[in-house]
Amino acid sequence: MTEQAPAEETFISHLVELRDRLVKALIGVALVCAGLFLWPGPADIYDFIARPMIESLPPGSKMIATGVISPFLVPMKVTLVLAIILALPWVFYQMWAFIAPGLYAHEKxxxxxxxxxxxxxxxxxxxxCYFLVFGRVFKFIGEFAPTSIxxxxxxxxxxxxxxxxxLAFGATFEVPVVVVILVRxxxxxxxxxxxxxxxxxxGAFAIAAIVTPPDAVSMLALAIPxxxxxxxxxxxAPLFVRATQAPEEPELKT
Structure with a gap:
């Protein structure tokens, strides 16, 4: 039992470290979210997110809320999601700080x-997606809407x-990272x-056809990037392989 104590203590210390990093990541997200609530505010944030759709509608048209609490709840959700996206560097840094002590210098x-x-x-x-895709997609879809609708x-x-x-565009823009990791x-x-x-x-065109609306504009906008x-x-990939090669590690084939 005494021989297992150091291992148990190490495991517990890792759990404590993981908890602390998760708490710090959540605090970072909460601070960003609080800042967005203060300025510019959930209502203005949703207006900004909705701008591509509003600009594609006929003049004077607006979006509707069919739920009783939707005008309150939806802007709150948008603000939280935006806070998570803006806090990603801090969240990833906490992940890095957690795993860094167990890495070699070349792995770091x-x-x-x-x-x-x-x-x-x-x-x-x-x-x-927001600045280059939404406006074109909504305009393209709006042109097919019958005048009776x-x-x-x-x-x-x-x-x-x-x-x-x-989420689809953010995830697919990670392709270079995936390629580098697979090669390394x-x-x-x-x-x-x-x-x-x-x-x-x-495969890129197949994925784009699945995750985007059934129109050529959005599919090409995702597949080409x-x-x-x-x-x-x-x-x-070859640059990363050379930069992270361990001194005693045989050179990887690239």
Whole structure:
């Protein structure tokens, strides 16, 4: 029993450290959320999120709320989601700080850039979706609406659509990180990735067709960046492999 005590103490200390990091991450999200509540406020944040849809509607048109508490609850949800996205660098830093003590120096050179690039790429995907995709998609869909139909989207349905699209774009913008990790772990080589490039392109269009609305504009808006980011991952993977190579580790085939 005495021999197991140090191991048990180490396990408990890791749990305590994990708890502290989770608490710090939640505090960071809460502080960002509180700041957004103070300025610009949930109502203005939702107006900003809804702007691409409002601009695609006929002049004077507005969105509707079919639920009793929807005008209150939906802006709150939007504010919380935005706070989580803005706090991603802090959340990822807490993850990094938790695992860093157990890493070698060459591994730290890999993990920290990946943590930073993951948060940056996710936010870039969300921004790309909002600023470049939404306006075109809503305008494209609105052009097909019959004149006998009054287009008055429900705010809850709109929020669900926006969140799913932003999540899809944010996740797919992580393609370079996935490629770098696969190559660094030796699961696949850069030469193999170049060989399967045609299949990756088909896969990108298949994923885009599944996660986006059934229109060509949004599908192309997601599939083309995925293909380009796949190529970026192929270009960066050898650089990461060389930068994070352990002194005694044989060189990985790229």
């Amino acid at each position: 050179r890999l993990v920290l850039p990946l943590v930073l690039s993951s948060s940056a790429l996710f936010m870039a995907g969300v921004a790309f 009054a287009v008055t989207p429900d705010i809850e349905n709109y929020l669900d659509f926006v969140m799913s699209m932003c 772990m030796g699961i696949v080589s850069v030469a193999k990735l170049k060989e399967i490039r045609p299949y990756a392109i088909v 995925m293909c380009l980011l796949f190529e970026v991952g192929i270009l960066l």
